[in-house]
Amino acid sequence: xxxxxxxxxxxxxxxxxxxAEGRAFVTTQTISGWGxxxxxxxxxxxxxxxxxxxxxxxxxxxxxxxxxxxxxxxYFHMTRRLGTAPAAMLFxxxxxxxxxxxxxxxxxxxxxxxRDPFKVIRDGDLVRVDAxxxxxxxxxxxx
Amino acid sequence: xxxxxxxxxxxxxxxxxARQRAMDLLVRYGTALGAERLIPVTNVAxxxxxxxxxxxxxxxxxxxxxxxxxxxxxxxDDTVETPQAVVSTCQLIHGIDxxxxxxxxxxxxxxxxxxxxxxxxxxxxxxxxxxCTPYQVGNVPVKGEHLAWMESSAVVYANAVLGARTNVExxxxxxxxxxxxxxxxxxxxxxxxxxxxxxVRVEAAPETMMDWGLLGYAAGEMVVDDIPLLSxxxxxxxxxxxxxxxxxxxxxxxxEMYHIPGVTAEASSEEEALGGRAPREEFVYDEAARRxxxxxxxxxxxNRSVDFVMLGCPHNSIEQMWQIAALLDGRRISSxxxxxxxxPRQIRALCDDCGYTAVIERAGxxxxxxxxxxxxxxxxxxxxxxxxxxxxxxxYLPAITGKETWFGSLEHCIDAAMTGxxxxxx
Numbered sequence: 001x002x003x004x005x006x007x008x009x010x011x012x013x014x015x016x017x018x019x020a021e022g023r024a025f026v027t028t029q030t031i032s033g034w035g036x037x038x039x040x041x042x043x044x045x046x047x048x049x050x051x052x053x054x055x056x057x058x059x060x061x062x063x064x065x066x067x068x069x070x071x072x073x074x075y076f077h078m079t080r081r082l083g084t085a086p087a088a089m090l091f092x093x094x095x096x097x098x099x100x101x102x103x104x105x106x107x108x109x110x111x112x113x114x115r116d117p118f119k120v121i122r123d124g125d126l127v128r129v130d131a132x133x134x135x136x137x138x139x140x141x142x143x
Numbered sequence: 144x145x146x147x148x149x150x151x152x153x154x155x156x157x158x159x160x161a162r163q164r165a166m167d168l169l170v171r172y173g174t175a176l177g178a179e180r181l182i183p184v185t186n187v188a189x190x191x192x193x194x195x196x197x198x199x200x201x202x203x204x205x206x207x208x209x210x211x212x213x214x215x216x217x218x219x220d221d222t223v224e225t226p227q228a229v230v231s232t233c234q235l236i237h238g239i240d241x242x243x244x245x246x247x248x249x250x251x252x253x254x255x256x257x258x259x260x261x262x263x264x265x266x267x268x269x270x271x272x273x274x275c276t277p278y279q280v281g282n283v284p285v286k287g288e289h290l291a292w293m294e295s296s297a298v299v300y301a302n303a304v305l306g307a308r309t310n311v312e313x314x315x316x317x318x319x320x321x322x323x324x325x326x327x328x329x330x331x332x333x334x335x336x337x338x339x340x341x342x343v344r345v346e347a348a349p350e351t352m353m354d355w356g357l358l359g360y361a362a363g364e365m366v367v368d369d370i371p372l373l374s375x376x377x378x379x380x381x382x383x384x385x386x387x388x389x390x391x392x393x394x395x396x397x398x399e400m401y402h403i404p405g406v407t408a409e410a411s412s413e414e415e416a417l418g419g420r421a422p423r424e425e426f427v428y429d430e431a432a433r434r435x436x437x438x439x440x441x442x443x444x445x446n447r448s449v450d451f452v453m454l455g456c457p458h459n460s461i462e463q464m465w466q467i468a469a470l471l472d473g474r475r476i477s478s479x480x481x482x483x484x485x486x487p488r489q490i491r492a493l494c495d496d497c498g499y500t501a502v503i504e505r506a507g508x509x510x511x512x513x514x515x516x517x518x519x520x521x522x523x524x525x526x527x528x529x530x531x532x533x534x535x536x537x538x539y540l541p542a543i544t545g546k547e548t549w550f551g552s553l554e555h556c557i558d559a560a561m562t563g564x565x566x567x568x569x
Contacts, residue, residue, distance in 0.1 A: 069294070
C-alpha cells in the first residue's frame with residue numbers, strides 16, 4: 001500500500017520569479033559559495049558543513065542563506081552554466097550574496113515565509129515552488 | 144523599485160546596450176533584495192578576471208573579452224561591447240601572477256592572455272590593483288563614501304575601519320555598478336543598519352597578529368553576520384591587525400561591519416556604536432574562547448610534515464614583508480618545503496627596491512602577487528600539507544585544495560619552512 005501523503009502550503013515573498021519542482025535538500029546551515037561548493041557537481045565542500053559531499057543539483061535548496069566570500073554569486077552563476085544548479089532556492093536570511101546569487105542562478109527563489117520552512121519541509125519531500133504566486137507546496141508522507 | 148527618469152531611460156537603452164543590461168541586472172537584484180531605489184557609488188572594486196577555465200568555456204576566442212564581460216559582469220546572454228567605467232574602478236585579486244606564472248603552473252600563453260585582458264579592461268577604466276587589499280595600495284575611501292566592493296575582507300575593512308559604506312557585492316553587481324555608478328540601497332548603505340547588534344567582551348586581549356586573527360575567527364562564529372562591538376581593554380591595533388581580524392571574522396561568519404570604540408570610524412564610544420540600544424546578545428572572548436578558535440581552525444589537520452608554507456592572506460603590507468625578510472635574512476628553508484609569500488604587485492615593486500624580494504628568494508622563498516592559492520588553486524607540485532598564518536586561508540584551503548592546512552603565527556610558519564615540521568601551539 002502506498003504511503004499516505006499530505007500537502008502543506010507555505011507563502012512567502014518572490015525573490016526570483018518562476019515555477020519549479022523537485023525534492024527538497026534541507027540544511028539549517030548557511031552555505032559558502034566560493035570555497036564552499038564544487039560548481040562542477042553541485043556538492044557542498046566546506047569542511048565542517050553537515051551536508052559535506054552531497055549535491056543540491058536539481059533539488060529545491062532549503063537553507064538559511066549565504067555566507068563567506070563575495071564569490072558567492074559567481075560560483076552559483078557557474079552552477080547554472082554547468083547544469084548543477086538547484087531547481088529552486090528557499091531561504092530565510094536576506095543578504096546581498098544570496099539575492100545576487102539567486103538572480104544570476106536564475107532559478108525560482110523565495111524568502112519571508114509565513115511559516116518556518118525548516119519546520120515544514122523535510123529533506124526529500126516533494127516541493128513545488130511557484131515564486132510568481134508566492135506559494136510553496138510541500139507534499140510529504142503524513143506523520 | 145522607484146527609478147529616476149535617467150535610470151528609466153538607461154533601462155530602456157538610451158545609454159547603449161551594455162548599460163541597458165547593467166540596469167536590467169541592478170533592477171532584478173534590487174527587487175530581489177526588496178530595495179526601494181538605487182544610489183550613486185563613487186568607487187567600485189570587482190573582478191574582470193578572464194583566464195579561469197570556467198570563464199573561458201564556450202568562447203569563440205580566448206580573448207573575446209566582450210563576451211566574458213557580458214556573461215559574467217552583466218549576467219547578459221548576448222554579447223555587448225564593454226563601455227568605459229563611469230566611476231573609479233579597480234580589479235581585486237585574480238588568478239595569475241604574470242611574473243611567477245610558471246611556478247603557479249600556468250603556461251606563457253595564459254600569462255599573455257592575462258596581460259591582454261589587463262590592457263583591454265584597463266583601457267576601459269579598470270585599474271589592475273590586482274589585490275584583495277586595495278586599501279593597502281592607495282585606494283582608501285573616506286568616511287561616508289558609498290562604494291560597491293567585492294572581497295569580504297576588503298568590505299569589512301572599508302566599512303568598519305574607514306567608515307565607507309558597502310555591502311558585499313558580487314562579480315555581476317560590481318560590473319553593472321562600474322558602468323552605471325549605481326547600486327541598490329540596502330543594508331550597510333543605510334545609517335541605522337550600521338549600528339552594533341552584539342557585544343563581545345574581550346577578556347583575552349589581542350597582542351599579536353595571530354591573536355587578532357583568532358579573535359576575528361571567534362567573533363565570526365559568535366555573531367555570524369551580525370555587527371559586533373568589541374568591548375574591553377583592547378590594545379591599539381595596527382592596520383594589519385584589523386585586516387587580519389576582519390578577514391577571519393568574514394570567513395568563519397559573514398561579518399561585514401564591526402565597532403571598536405576609539406579605534407574604528409563610527410564608534411567613539413560604546414553608546415555611539417550601539418546607537419543607544421542594548422545589544423541583542425553578549426559573548427565573552429576569554430582564554431578558553433581563544434583556544435577554541437585555534438582548535439576549530441586546526442581541527443582538519445593532523446599530519447605535521449609540512450611541505451608548503453603560504454604567507455600573505457589577505458595580501459601582506461610592506462611592514463609584514465619587512466618582518467618576513469628580517470626573519471629569513473641569511474637563512475635557508477628546508478629543501479622539502481616551498482615558501483610562497485603574497486603581497487600586492489605594487490608592494491612587491493617596493494620590496495624589489497628595498498631588497499626584501501632578494502632576501503626572501505635567497506632563503507628559498509618566492510614573492511607572489513596578484514593571486515593566492517585559494518583563488519587560483521595553485522600549490523607547488525606534490526603539496527600534501529600546508530601551513531599558513533592566515534585564518535581565512537586555513538578556513539578555505541582544505542575545502543578548495545583537499546589538503547590539510549595548519550594555522551599559526553608567522554613565527555610558527557617560518558619554523559615550519561625551516562624544518563618541514565609543524566610545531567605551532569598556543
